[in-house]
Amino acid sequence: MFSRLRNDFPILDTRVGESSLSYLDSGATSQKPQCVIDTFTEYYSQRNAAVHRGAHSLAVMATDAFEAGREAVADLVGGAPEQVVWTKNATEALNVVALGIDRASHGFGGEAAQRFGLGPADSIVVTEMEHHANLVPWQQLAQSTGAQLRWLPVTDAGELDLSDLESIVDETTKVFAFTHVSNVLGTINPVDTLVTRARQVGALVVLDACQSVPHMPVNFADLDVDFAAFSAHKALGPTGLGTLWGKTDLLNSLPPVLTGGSMITTVTMEDSAFMDAPQRFEAGTQPVAEVAAFTTAVNYLAEVGLEKIFDHERELARVLLDGIAKIPGITVLGAAENRIGTVAFDVDGVHAHDVGQYLDSQGVAVRVGHHCAQPLHRRFGVTATTRASTYLYNNTEDCEQFLAALAEVRPFFGVQ
């Protein structure tokens, strides 16, 4: 099945010089199957209109497409369609939560929003392996409210160090925000344990699901998280679209940060009343074509099966890790057993940017740098790494092409 579905992705036929393309950068963004690309053309040629309130047939069709997207996402990650809020990307989704809490802490949102209020006696907890998208907004919130920012450290094995979980997440903790899967280490975090601790102290749980939803079965309702965020573009969908998932009562009491048209019930010259979620967070004209295309992507993923995708990528991760272990001078960051097909490593004596350039010359696309996780890199004593990350369309040949090129990197740069 996996060898066949590769043909659905036209970009994978690209030649890089003399080489075929080995695309191992899906952790940054995924490639798109033809059916997702076709949905754009079909949407703009047959259904394009502004959604909601339209009195004509095209507007009804566009609205149906837009709302069908919520249903597809709710089928994928659990909950009801109205728990699915469209944003620009996961970064915006996480900011909507952090900034909403900030507004609540400064008296906005009335009585319903008081449950979110933070002050100097409170703490926010994150982890040392967060992508900046799930760290910087919480730093900003801490600075704005006087709350203390704390974090769970990371072990040498690239897993969360839970030995002080009970003292780090304590009765002062109002928000516990963590990633489901590290975008650098590939580690899958123990969400159950972390949610259990959050429930003991009454903290809100915010899950960064950017690297889990595309690669494994995930059900936010079963995980019992309060809010979750992910991006369409990492899950075969288009850029420009993210999802904020939340528990209904929380979404309906969180103050919105973007206000304007399409999210209000009544407006006077002095004040306005807001709609319930999801519209409450969807001010202005929405990315309808993107939602339509993402719906096709979600259906494609569901048809292949997330369980199968997970198993396939675990096999590829094994090929990558076993192969890298045979090449001298390469240090992989972390060694978690419970992982996805994302592997970041340091090449002794060669800067990650040079590694990336050499690999590119051999047709291999990887990511280099700090992958928006500077504190995690600092934790491992490096400033930059090279990251190979797989997806459902990769095969062992891609991994072997990568391994053959990687074995040549140090000799090429004359490093013994």
Ligand SMILES: Cc1ncc(COP(=O)(O)O)c(C=O)c1O
């Ligand atoms: C774990 C994680 N969180 C958040 C993000 C941010 O996603 P986006 O840039 O699509 O908002 C990424 C993207 O790399 C990520 O890997």
